[in-house]
Amino acid sequence: MNKLMPNCIKKIDTKGGGFALMQNIERFQTAARQWGVPQNEVFQTVALWEKKNIPQVTLCIHAIARE
Template sequence: MAPRNAEQEKEVLEWIFQILGEPVPSGSYEDILKDGVVLCNLINKLAPGSVKKIQTRGTNFQLMENIQRFQAAIKKYGVPEEEIFQTADLFERRNIPQVTLCLFALGRITQKHPEFTGPILGPKMADKNERTFTEEQLRAHQAELSLQMGYNKGASQAGHGGFGNTRHM
């Protein structure tokens, strides 16, 4: 598990509350985010109507639903599934760094949404880097046998026992 990074956590909170237009509340990072209310308000600011129902108080189960609604909403917004934290990572403080990573991913994705003009979290994403080639340039290498074509001068993996060395019997 990655160590926690207080600098990044502070950056995330400042970014969230800049978007929400509220001062950063006092309290620990995970306590501010734990019930999912702030997260739901955040995604509703980024993509209005993403989370219809936000439980401001209730049982742990109801509060965990906030987190799950947030996760579903950011997935729809474009955050890759592998970057989204598990509910327990936040709610049970199992993996707070993963929560931070996820929010940085969300911050990165906002840059792909032209309607979002708010503050940027993390490094600015690169814009498209288009290259144009002439037909001639594209055709030039078709005659060559690329090394990726699998030409290996008759070598085979016969006798090779998976990783590392051959099998000694």
């Protein structure tokens, strides 16, 4: 997202436990909404973190490309 909107994600955690890494996902989701992705196309954090709904994650990525 920072390539599309420079500095839209100001902090990316590369170390730390699950909480810090989940925050990265949440920051991505926020940036996706700012980019114009409709809320219903932004995946839930758990969908990616627990690999439970990868099709929804893919839909979000396609929506970013579409915007």
